[in-house]
Amino acid sequence: MNTLPSLIFERSRDGKIGCGLNDANVPAEAALDRELLRPPIADFPQVSEVEVVRHYMALARLNYSVDAGFYPLGSCTMKYNPKVNEKIATLEELQAHPYAPHDLVQGNLEIITRLEEWLVELTGMAGFTLAPAAGAHGEFAGMLIIRRCLQERGDPRKIVLIPDSAHGTNPASAHFAGYEARQIPSNARGILGRKELRAHLGPDVAALMMTNPNTLGIFESDIAAIAEDLHANGSLLYMDGANFNALMGVVRPGELGVDVMHLNLHKTFSTPHGGGGPGSGPVGVAAPLLPYLPVPRVLREGERLKVVYDDPRSIGRVKNFYGHFLVMVRALAYLMALGREHVARVAEDAVLNANYLRKRLEGLLELPYQAPTLHEVVFSDQGLPVKTLDIAKRLLDYGCHPFTVYFPLIVHGAMMIEPTETESKETLDEFVGVMETILGEARDNPDLLRQAPTRTPVRRLDETLAARRPLLRWRRGEDH
């Protein structure tokens, strides 16, 4: 039995057409050597328009999404994506070519500038680049900025310190900026303490990369003191702002000694995740680091906006054109809808929702860190008759997307739950009800969980087979 849709290649029949274009009406005189041309691509789809629609509609039905329901994926901030932002991002007048003369695209440059100004006001950083394509890309740009700054001071140094609760992109980004990533332990409170930091500080330390609130959902409350220690050591503080949803409108990291930080427009600022991007990872810097921001820079010059392409102190270009402009449009639309009245309300409701879930689930699951929770809470599977993965898979049977599993690595069988502010109390209560049911099943009939999911379009998939005998494309007649 195979209830899944065929591949588009299997639907293909010779001679079918989905394309609605005519042939060119200029003379058919090619200006190319014949041996440069290729024949029709073998096995490329030939499908009619209606069949393409049915194909993708069938695929859509196999996907879970924020539009479908609760998506408490920790550190991913799966909030609702307002629909009006999609309309605005598709306005015809915004779709200019990136090399259109600047006097014809003042509106687009205005959008870039206004968003930068909003982010400056919300974070207390001195300026932002909106060029980075995603959070990890922002981290990389931020590390390059730090390196360039230290280089100008005479020594780029060698080491970037990263707490053990950090996302894997942090060490990877530091590495690609030419640094050695060194892991430092968080303390019993689940945060990085001054003592742990000082034990690792030395003349080779370029920076500390700190996620705040961290991936346990805990505010790094020593941040200002840590910034002082770093600065006294000639090092810089990088803040990973992936979890800024907890802080927006509440506190400005730029006023806590943060030198460089990135934000994720596809998290805090409501732009859709698209099944894994496109994101956008703006990077903000303190005033002394402004000269190192990547080019191009859009700057106000009286009434006009100008674009600076060359700046000898800049780290250079990290991306072509201006970055993910249409993602910026959506983020600005979101902020303009919230206005000054509601930015802090977003953070407050996100934190309220997380704390409500923490309180309701505390008696059911092991809570390894007791420190106050901000936007997300991390439980452990310790003491349970089943594993975190089994609970996650059983959640799928109840029509709910699981939390983030097995991350952060410092918690055994981590279940990282981030409800966001866009969930109603009814949804949270339903989720608690489902968790109670599942944990009851775990006691009475754990096999039910180990076999889960059974109500999804496919059951557990063999990841070992996929990795051992990789089939990364369709080929006629090929299968495992």
Add this chain to the structure above:
Amino acid sequence: MRYLPLTGAEREEMKKVIGISDVSELFSCLPTGECRRAPDRLPPALSEPDLIAAFREIARKNTASGLLSFLGAGAYDHFIPEVVSYLSAKGEFLTPYTPYQPEVSQGSLQAIFEYQTMMAMLTGLDVANASLYDGATAAAEAVLLAVRRSGRRRVLLSSSLHPEYAAVVRTYAQNLDIELPTVAVDVASGRVDSSDLRAKLDDSAAAFVFQSPNFLGIVEDGRALGAIVHERKAYSAQVVAEAMALPFLVPPGENGIDIAVGEAQSFGLPLGFGGPYLGFMAAREEFMRQLPGRLVGQTRDLDGRRGYVLTLSTREQHIKREKATSNICSNQAWCALRAGMYLAVMGQAGLARAARSCHLNAAYFAKEAAGLPGVRVVYPRNFFNEVLLEVRRGSAADLARALQEKGILAGVPLSWFDPGKEDRLLLAFSETHNRAAVDRLLAAIGDAS
């Protein structure tokens, strides 16, 4: 606020459950003082209609739409079938996260598997990844891939690589002890100077990275370049900034090229002022376990049904941390999905038709422009859809400004990138043009020069 579902009464009830009397208590772990000042300087909230009106107001400051445009140079205006916009806007595709739970993500996963397959077919290579950020970062990733695979740290770049791509490659490589010498262009043909390539390609070279069609619009002799590079046991990587060339020209894989990277914006993504676009990477099988970014692979579920998962994740940052093949996490999944939809609906014949129209419109222009007195067609043959003009009097920017007065965006003056090339104008043609459009352009150039 319409995006926030909690009512005042519910907030009170929840606070009671938590055991607090005010939400501010939940933030007591934060520092106090000036850093907590309310963001009063921000503008007030807008209703939904006011928000739309505000953006229409901003959009009115853009005056480029409605002009007849021949701008290209890495971003191309192609027709997007309505099916692509309709299907890709569905919340089931737009609003999930990365498919970490494959049982409820088969739609995204199968769509990306199909996209990977079509990109492998288009490039003539064995495997393609699920996406990279854009053409420029894809070029940088190709450099890093070749360095990883070869253990050598010298990568030759063709000087006809898109200048922004070259800039991004240099940014990526700046701290990784990678040497990036450039290989000259033969001015007469607009192609890579093969004697310069031979001279610089020694045993220490990891790879040669060239663009084709290159930044001057010219299709390189990929087979010859691939052969030269392989003689020296280095890797060849072809950058394709205009993916619409792929269905028209002999693909990289058939020319013996090892890695193909580039920009697939042309496959169903709007110009959107430069992004989000779609970086792609395809390679021969030997690179599979060294590739950056996500890969979707086929497998079976417990009942033996075909299904798809993210695979070979031991390459990636969440497993390998600083030893990962790249730091990429979120990338361009939705853009790849759109490209897959575009390729599916265009199909074998439609894609060939669109690509051929791009070329024929460019060829018609090049032939007719050769008869205009004020300009010279620098390379009258072997371009795909971009034609380089030399402006005989004044600068290319002057000519572009003169045509702008007549409602035409004539092309990209190369002085954007290189002040020394102020007499060069690069024009791009696509299937959105027709004979009347090209005739209007020709007449305007004739009048202006």
